[in-house]
Amino acid sequence: MTVLFDLVLCALMLLAALAAIGGRGLFRATVFFVAYGITVALAWVRLGAIDVALAEAAIGAGLTGLLLLGAVARLRRAGAPEFPVRAGLVPALAAAGVAGATGWVALRVPGAGGLWTEAGEALPLSGVENPVTAVLLNFRAWDTLLESIVLLAALLAVWALAREEEWEAPVGPPLHARPGGVLEGMARLLPPVGIVVGVFLVWAGASQPGGAFQGGTVLAAVGLIAALAGLVALPRPDSGSWRTALAAGPAVFLLVGASGLALGGLLLFPPDWAKAMILTVEVFLTLSIAATLALLVLGPPQPRRMP
């Protein structure tokens, strides 16, 4: 019975992907992409990887879809022409070749069983109960630290796109929310719920599915609603407080990692202090991730031209 459900889900995924890539209009392609992202998140739920399903839905479908929608609007404002999908035999053969070879090798070669046992044995020493959080913030903390720096590097690349004279202007698109309108009502109602859900996700990350990235994304979404509704002043790239928020997470992670040197090893979390150190890092990391993701969506400072 469940294989039937998976069959339908996989068919939905493939159809949504084809529609997203081959779709006629750009807006239609983006909408299908978000739908595709949701079906992939469902596939992760079917595989039993709830943490990844949360991340895929929040970041893969949600934020990426938001960025795509923003880009479609900007392209339309810039008057860039849309043109139909082009067919091509050679690229099709190349793509089919890579995909076919990958699928064939993945199915034919017996798996080496992965790191289930090692992760299981080391979990009690990691200071958290959720194995995924243990891998992210203890066993492979160096990856996660570099990843939070990658977000900052991406933001710097996006800010580099601002024109020289716009550097003092606030980031984000020109706002046209009616004061006291529906969007402002929404911006007053949703943030409290969003903050509770976001903080819960981060706190639960230690023992159940959740974590800094999933929680940070929810908080970023809440911040965006408040900013687009005009409740929160749009930040400027040179504002000290926002830069501190951006740098706080990676900085704390670096300092905690460096403190490990005194305890006998780089990025070492001794078992009895591990939970406290990981939670401290996670709190600041969530703050920075939320700020960086929101600013990534708002984009470089843009001139205040009226719509």
Place this chain on the structure above:
Amino acid sequence: MTGEVALAVLLLGPLLAALGCLLAGRQGSTVALLALIAGAAAVVVLWDGMLRTGPIEVRLGGWGAPLGIVLRADGLAVGFLAAAVVVMGAVWAVARHDFATPRARDVFWPSSMLLWGALNAIMVSRDLFNLYVGLELLTLTAVAMVALGRGPGAIEAALRYVLYALMGSLVYLLGVVLVYHGHGTLDLDRIAAGRSGADALALGLMTAGLAIKTALFPFHAWLPPAHAGAPSPASALLSALVPKAGFVMLVRLWFEAMPDATPPAALAVMAALGAGAILHGGLMALRQERLKQILAYSTVAQLGYLFVMFPLVGGAGAGTAGAAEAWAGTQIGAFSHALAKAAVFLCAALWIRAIGSDRLADLAGLARAMPLSCFAFGMAAVSLMGLPPSGGFIAKYLVMRASFELGLPGWGLVLAAGGLLAAAYFYRPLAALFAREPPRVQRTPRLLEAVPLALALAAAALGVLSQPAYDLLQAGAPAYARGIGP
């Protein structure tokens, strides 16, 4: 223990400095200077520790492979860490005056520190996925620098760069997924210990992805506009350091992680692509009108040199003395290219600030007004051509001798042809610089001109004093690189 502290300074230092630069704003360059001084000291400590006790290995978080990430500073890594610090220091000296506007300053200094940190992380990492995240950080900082360029094509160059880089990293990641499926681990040494049916496809995918990131011919289309479009000090970083990360990863994958998955035909294909890069880059450089475009295509060609060693080190020649020579020669060539290419791009930076353009016609007779930087350009060009006395010459000599010893003279001739082409495309700028007419030029402080000169002299010194570099490379080099049988 001091080795681990030095490694920590080199890995966490640049990242902390980047955050410092972001918060410091105007004092960004001073924060960067402090990080560079600490980094230089750490490299000296590592170099010394390396020679005495061999490679320094750090098991992050105490976990070790396969669960945790292992870092190892071997000869190759320390060599590139040293080259990176020297190039970063030189770029700092020249760029201090360049990025005056708040936008340029607040993006360049944090990005340059992140680029340096990412490069250090890639050179010492022994974990495939950690290498992926490091490579992605390196790429995004490089794209930020290209986007800083004020020229008309800067945005288009940055966009093409990001598109190529996106697909390159995904194709690499697909290879990593297959390796994890087959071996159950991501650590290079544990992968070398095991065998898996997926190795051939995985190595092919990872190589294709890294070839795009290293701009190996025919995937080089993004490099020339990006390196010509970026601000000159940034171009020095991009050309001298960024492609080397992809190259080092390829070397580790082909010769340390999966030596058995590399048939002689595949090795020959890599060298053939390298030869293609040398010829295509050289010929295209001959047809460019602007100095930075010539230098960018020169990078495409010089990257080709690095891949000629593949059939000599792997395949039939594996484990012989000739293979060790080819390997050591190529790495010394990579170090000297980093120094020399940074020198010529910094010269370009000084000239563009002095006369406002890098067109060959406008450079006429510049040597009379700025003799020091023109001499530095000449010295660096000598190294890039591979003429004595320079690191480039030693590298070419070692690899050519190895190719003759191993009975594959064809690749040696390719290097010779590359040297001739380099001489050809460097002749026109040199002729313009040392032409007769005196140009009108704004005073550039002599001290600034000494910076590229120092780099060019370092590249030349690498030729004369190549023994320390050779010893460094041998200390902690894997078996294939020491002429000991696999």
Place this chain on the structure above:
Amino acid sequence: MSAIALPDVLTIVLTGLGLLFFLAGTVGLLRFPDTFSRLHALTKADNVGLGLVALGVALQAETWGQLARIALVWVLALVAAGLVAQLVARAALVDRRLRG
């Protein structure tokens, strides 16, 4: 078939009904001529459909925590659907007035 427990029967019936409403909403989306009637169909049918499905799933919930979460999902979906429908309608109005 062995006797299915009452809550399971109710769950199947409720989710089935809910899907019917979703189907009606989708048909409305495809068939109706202009934006406003489509919005009308979507918000009405889909919200009732979601309510029924939520009720059906709520019967399977073991702990109060799960029940609260299902209720939260339903309330949030209702609020979001209502507000977004308002915004889309306003945008359509502005768009129509601009295009005359």
Place this chain on the structure above:
Amino acid sequence: MTGSVVLFVVTASALIGIGLWGFLVQAHLLRRVLAFNVVGSGLFLLFGALGWRGGGVDPVPQALVITGIVVALAATAVALWLVGRFAEETGRADLPEDRREDRQEKSSAGGRP
């Protein structure tokens, strides 16, 4: 491997193929970034499906996929803002080498990857 995991492995490979085809053949830059994301999510799904055992997925691939999703978002954001800025400056949404009318008179030496 039970049936449904084989199904996910096959679907993931197909998604990689669809995305790669979309990236190589499309000229419109936004569609190419979208295709990049399809390849990314397909690749991560393959990573998770191959790590499936008993009731769940091996925690290490899960953590790596979460890291990969965030890195892919960072790269996508940079790419999309570059596309927007490129369109504002040139009024076009495709790179010069991909434009249909340019391809006729220029024999595409070297070709695209």
